[in-house]
Amino acid sequence: MKGFAMKKIGEVGWVEKDKPDIGAYDALVRPIALAPCTSDIHTVWEGAVGERTDMILGHEALGVVDEVGSEVKDFKPGDKVIVPAITPDWYSDAALRGFSSQTGGALGGWKFSNFKDGVFGEYFHVNVADWNLAHLPEGMPLEAAVMIPDMLTTGFMGAENSNIPLGGSVAVLGIGPVGLSAIAGAELQGAGRIFAVGTRPKCVEVAKAYGATDIVSYKDGNTADQIVEATGGEGVDSVVVAGGGPDILIDAINAARAGSVVSNINYFGTGDTLPIPREGWGVGMADINIATGLCPGGRVRMERLADIVKYGRMDPALMATHVFHGFDKVEEALMLMKDKPRDLIKPVVIVDENL
Numbered sequence: 001m002k003g004f005a006m007k008k009i010g011e012v013g014w015v016e017k018d019k020p021d022i023g024a025y026d027a028l029v030r031p032i033a034l035a036p037c038t039s040d041i042h043t044v045w046e047g048a049v050g051e052r053t054d055m056i057l058g059h060e061a062l063g064v065v066d067e068v069g070s071e072v073k074d075f076k077p078g079d080k081v082i083v084p085a086i087t088p089d090w091y092s093d094a095a096l097r098g099f100s101s102q103t104g105g106a107l108g109g110w111k112f113s114n115f116k117d118g119v120f121g122e123y124f125h126v127n128v129a130d131w132n133l134a135h136l137p138e139g140m141p142l143e144a145a146v147m148i149p150d151m152l153t154t155g156f157m158g159a160e161n162s163n164i165p166l167g168g169s170v171a172v173l174g175i176g177p178v179g180l181s182a183i184a185g186a187e188l189q190g191a192g193r194i195f196a197v198g199t200r201p202k203c204v205e206v207a208k209a210y211g212a213t214d215i216v217s218y219k220d221g222n223t224a225d226q227i228v229e230a231t232g233g234e235g236v237d238s239v240v241v242a243g244g245g246p247d248i249l250i251d252a253i254n255a256a257r258a259g260s261v262v263s264n265i266n267y268f269g270t271g272d273t274l275p276i277p278r279e280g281w282g283v284g285m286a287d288i289n290i291a292t293g294l295c296p297g298g299r300v301r302m303e304r305l306a307d308i309v310k311y312g313r314m315d316p317a318l319m320a321t322h323v324f325h326g327f328d329k330v331e332e333a334l335m336l337m338k339d340k341p342r343d344l345i346k347p348v349v350i351v352d353e354n355l
């Protein structure tokens with residue numbers, strides 16, 4: 001089979017590999033729809049998780065089950081599935097403690113395109129299929145459903161972790177597909193006022209559609225100052241960090257008021273340390289907490305997110321600005337994600353709508 005891979009740090013290309021073997025609880029899946037992620041860009045071009053050789057990229061997929069292990073009960077060949085980006089080892093200490101994304105060590109639930117070949121292959125392996133796959137609801141548009149495995153689960157987690165009070169104010173720093181999903185999550189959680197920070201016009205348009213009440217450009221002056229001023233000198237109840245470089249926590253904390261949670265979902269690809277503003281953080285005593293998380297995976301999470309889409313609570317297809325057809329287009333889609341043209345939110349590849 002062929003796959004599109006990270007050949008080494010800074011280099012991508014097509015590779016030929018054997019189809020993966022599966023164990024008794026696993027599944028072999030073929031992709032129906034795929035999407036590249038900004039995390040793939042950090043992984044390849046920043047070498048953010050270290051060297052990887054000929055590792056097939058990608059962790060956002062819908063698929064069709066090709067083969068299942070002898071102990072798999074709820075899935076059979078031909079079933080269409082949502083494949084979460086994060087596929088934890090559910091029978092582990094970390095999962096039992098409630099942190100399934102961190103099973104087997106920090107970020108250990110993130111297996112595709114990190115510890116094993118990802119989903120940009122003609123076939124890919126899914127561990128513990130009954131717990132990690134979800135059935136794709138019939139008739140759900142693929143451009144919408146393919147946002148569930150990573151964009152929705154990550155953005156919604158950002159909003160959930162930021163503890164937004166009903167009617168409270170929230171600032172979402174970064175409105176790429178992850179931040180936009182956080183805005184939709186904040187809206188679903190009952191935020192009163194939602195600040196969206198970013199500049200790409202298409203992202204701004206969708207931010208408004210998802211519930212943003214105020215648009216802030218980080219290019220028009222200090223982000224925190226703009227938010228503090230707009231809130232009468234107070235700052236916001238919650239902050240979600242979904243973009244920006246290593247200094248972004250300075251803006252996030254300076255925009256937060258006492259009691260706020262700064263919920264980071266950004267992947268910091270470079271640098272050894274991240275600065276926190278001493279004064280803005282009340283010289284360490286501001287009652288401003290910082291939350292972090294790798295997006296939740298697993299079956300139940302995917303089923304709940306699918307219900308949000310199925311019952312029309314939000315439409316993730318608004319983020320699919322560039323839709324390609326055919327497996328080979330994965331390369332073009334990934335390069336688009338790297339280059340981030342101004343009209344891009346998220347590229348999607350429909351591999352085969354007839355599968």
Ligand code: NDP
Nearest residue numbers: 038039174175176177178198199200218243244267294295
């Ligand atoms: P994008 O690159 O599409 O979006 C980044 C956003 O940040 C843009 O809106 C950009 O603005 C904005 N931005 C850039 N600089 C600043 C700044 N100084 N202040 C405020 N905003 C700024 O990224 P994605 O949405 O695809 O991904 C966001 C992050 O989430 C990535 O780091 C990704 O790796 C990570 N991620 C984390 C996951 C997790 O589990 N925690 C899972 C998936 C992704 P502009 O409009 O000007 O471009």
Ligand code: ZN
Nearest residue numbers: 037039085150
């Ligand atoms: Zn991702």
